[in-house]
Amino acid sequence: MTTKWRIALVQMNIEAGNTEANFAKMEAKLEEAAALDPKPDLIVLPEMWNTGYALTEIRKLADPDGARTKEVVSRFARRHGIHVLAGSIAQLRGDAVTNTIHVFDRSGAATAEYSKIHLFQLMNEHQHLEAGETAGAFELEGVPAAAMICYDIRFPELARKLALGGAKLLLVPAEWPHPRLHHWRTLLQARAIENQMFVVSCNTVGESGGSSFFGHSMAIDPWGEVLAEAGEEETIVVADLDLALVDEVRGRIPVFADRRPSLYE
Numbered sequence: 001m002t003t004k005w006r007i008a009l010v011q012m013n014i015e016a017g018n019t020e021a022n023f024a025k026m027e028a029k030l031e032e033a034a035a036l037d038p039k040p041d042l043i044v045l046p047e048m049w050n051t052g053y054a055l056t057e058i059r060k061l062a063d064p065d066g067a068r069t070k071e072v073v074s075r076f077a078r079r080h081g082i083h084v085l086a087g088s089i090a091q092l093r094g095d096a097v098t099n100t101i102h103v104f105d106r107s108g109a110a111t112a113e114y115s116k117i118h119l120f121q122l123m124n125e126h127q128h129l130e131a132g133e134t135a136g137a138f139e140l141e142g143v144p145a146a147a148m149i150c151y152d153i154r155f156p157e158l159a160r161k162l163a164l165g166g167a168k169l170l171l172v173p174a175e176w177p178h179p180r181l182h183h184w185r186t187l188l189q190a191r192a193i194e195n196q197m198f199v200v201s202c203n204t205v206g207e208s209g210g211s212s213f214f215g216h217s218m219a220i221d222p223w224g225e226v227l228a229e230a231g232e233e234e235t236i237v238v239a240d241l242d243l244a245l246v247d248e249v250r251g252r253i254p255v256f257a258d259r260r261p262s263l264y265e
């Protein structure tokens with residue numbers, strides 16, 4: 001199993017409520033990422049890329065059972081032999097809408113699904129979306145990985161649980177606005193340092209519904225070093241990770257062995 005992973009983060013502007021434009025852009029961005037040389041092993045899309053924060057009409061706009069997303073992204077993954085974490089989408093499930101990630105492997109098979117656990121009240125998510133009920137742990141070609149969505153990163157207990165479950169790589173699609181850039185950077189670095197794992201985040205850019213999304217998609221190593229970070233424009237961020245660093249850092253400062261959970265759990 002290779003420990004070297006090239007990851008591409010699609011930092012894109014989403015047009016709130018315009019699913020056709022967003023699907024077209026997403027497909028174009030996937031092709032652009034696949035054309036990188038060398039080509040990435042994994043492409044990550046941002047949060048709710050199909051609809052943006054068009055929450056008042058979200059039931060009408062959400063992808064029923066994620067069918068359209070699954071068909072398009074699965075076909076792309078298979079054609080290019082690239083893993084895709086299809087950001088999250090607004091997904092219609094019966095009567096409810098969830099904020100859901102789908103993961104596809106190089107053969108195009110859907111290998112994991114995760115719905116945002118913590119809904120962000122400041123942007124009224126709790127009034128329009130249904131929260132997920134399970135944590136997002138999965139494997140990428142034998143690599144233990146995990147996903148959290150945006151506001152989820154404010155909950156260190158969740159990241160710790162995923163790390164204790166073995167995750168070496170945490171993937172974070174987001175739609176995180178100004179003025180909390182310092183929260184975003186600090187929280188992502190903290191999750192990487194305290195859990196001694198890679199944290200890779202993909203944010204959106206642009207203005208919508210009075211919010212301004214700042215980008216700054218990042219790849220952070222288990223030592224807390226920022227390997228790559230975007231500015232505030234549309235771009236594809238590329239990061240080359242060597243997952244062997246996780247075991248090295250965990251061996252150097254044995255945080256997991258030194259835990260005393262009986263005193264604080």
Ligand SMILES: O=C(O)CCC(=O)C(=O)O
Pocket residue numbers: 120123149150151152154175176177180183
């Ligand atoms: O926690 C924050 O400050 C931003 C979270 C957010 O925008 C979201 O979860 O959609």
